[in-house]
Amino acid sequence: MDIFAPCFAYHEPALVKAAGIYPYFHTLSASEGPVVTIEGRRVVMLGSNNYLSLTHHPDVLRAAHEAIDRYGTSCTGSRFLNGNLDLHETLETELAEFTGKEAALIFSSGFLANLGAVGLLGTGSDVTLFSADENHASLIDGARMARCRRARIYHDIDDLARQLAHQPAWPNALVVTDGVFSMTGRVANLKAIVDLKKQYGFRLYLDDAHGFGVLGPNGRGTAASQGVSQDIDVAFGTFSKAFASVGGFLAGEAPVIDYMRHKVRTLIFSAALPPSCAAAALAALRLMKRDGALFDELRSKVEFFRQGVNAIGYHTLNSTTPIVPLFVGSETMAFKMCREALEMGIFTTPAIYPAVPMGHALIRTSVMRGHTHDHLQTALDVLAELKKRYPVPDVDPDTLPVAAEMDFAQYLQSQP
Ligand SMILES: Cc1ncc(COP(=O)(O)O)c(C=O)c1O
The missing domain is CATH 3.40.640.10 (Type I PLP-dependent aspartate aminotransferase-like (Major domain))
Structure with a gap:
């Protein structure tokens, strides 16, 4: 067998793209740090590790x-x-x-x-x-x-x-x-x-x-x-x-x-x-x-955002850092929510197996010092809207079993 056979048999990304929910390799054409340009639109960057906004x-x-x-x-x-x-x-x-x-x-x-x-x-x-x-x-x-x-x-x-x-x-x-x-x-x-x-x-x-x-x-x-x-x-x-x-x-x-x-x-x-x-x-x-004030500014932005997200009803895995994970569970749901968040002006990233256990998908958000309260409030409004659209479980993820497989296969098969 050709050792490159797995490459030619690998179709998942194409299927996920065809379903309109592919969340990887987004093309950024400009960046101001907390705001980036994607697909010709300026969106709030809520998925970066630029914690102190020093870029x-x-x-x-x-x-x-x-x-x-x-x-x-x-x-x-x-x-x-x-x-x-x-x-x-x-x-x-x-x-x-x-x-x-x-x-x-x-x-x-x-x-x-x-x-x-x-x-x-x-x-x-x-x-x-x-x-x-x-x-x-x-x-x-x-x-x-x-x-x-x-x-x-x-x-x-x-x-x-x-x-x-x-x-x-x-x-x-x-x-x-x-x-x-x-x-x-x-x-x-x-x-x-x-x-x-x-x-x-x-x-x-x-x-x-x-x-x-x-x-x-x-x-x-x-x-x-x-x-x-x-x-x-x-x-x-x-x-x-x-x-x-x-x-x-x-x-x-x-x-x-x-x-x-x-x-x-x-x-x-x-x-x-x-x-x-x-x-x-x-x-x-x-x-x-x-400049110790850099850290105070970051902390106050993180606190504002985390409280907002908790008030909406997402489970944030008790994180106390600028990484604020939103527990979603279903991989397909995480991909769809990230896509819709982007359409509403917020860049977030899904985290699925093997980065997290199967069936424990997250939307990983992260706060940076350069976010204004307006940026963060816009993000909270988008996340509140998504919470209305999707049945996000509000339970401690540690109490949920690890799934045997990701739920993509079924979803992709159901696509026309
Ligand atoms: C915990 C951890 N360790 C190591 C790395 C690798 O760092 P670098 O981006 O410098 O290759 C990363 C980056 O994603 C990370 O998150």
Whole structure:
């Protein structure tokens, strides 16, 4: 059989497009941050990770322009051999200070950082890697690359405690978790994980893509917000969210970072972070450090929106972060609602299996600092209208069973 046969037999996207509810790869022709242009219309962007709205901040724009003037558009090679800039090193020094760690290491994407670092640190036939079930794909793939024993942590700290209790100490274990889970906005109980770490002696790797720049004093992250930064062995962050750029970083003890600087293949064999991206991330970082009001503004917008959504009657999975998930259940319903929201001027994204359990589809909304109250009120009006049109279950999703299959197949078959 032709190994490309699955490609030629893959028709789902075409069917979903024909049904008029395809929600992916929307073409944006302009962006002002909180408002974007799609299909020739300006719509409120309620599906981005631009939490602090720094993508259009004058300091960040200026820094990116100046970096292009000074270094050009690309490093055209890996940092290891020929693309290491003073700008990269300055960013690393300031990130180490920001995270309270001895050293930091930047990558050209967060996915590459997680893939390479978890793949390297977790490797060993005597290593056990405990990974939270809601973890980001880059951690899951890193764990797959690490040829080790893998164990899944189901949803809460009790499950980790139960699994660890099988032996008295775990010096060969790495626990890997997101700080803020990216679909549900749920915050990991790092304090409890650190208590277990003290008892069992494992190493702790934290992906705080959605926590850095959002939670903790001046955005110092989920661990800082729970007072446990010093107990995180490796902290990961991305520049593709609050840092208004692209790229990723790791922070930890100097020998650990130095080891990774020379061993992680996704760093050594991949081109360096472009100068404009490094400069934008550095400018964003400096803004975070000096302007605490950014976080107050974000918090007040999030509070306004969350209260509005709860008042309409959506279940928001008790999220306390700018990620406000709306539980819908049916995948088809989530797609239809996102399509109709877009027609009414609001950009949202559906989250379906495997990002969430089957039959537990969400509409993922996220608030940014630059949203005005008018933007958010418009979004609430649209969501209230959708709640009238669709039978959205107002129950705790944890009480609902996981479905055996997605409900698309039936829906698509019913289409003319
Ligand atoms: C939790 C989490 N980790 C890692 C990543 C990967 O980051 P990047 O966009 O820098 O590749 C993301 C981005 O989607 C994420 O949400």
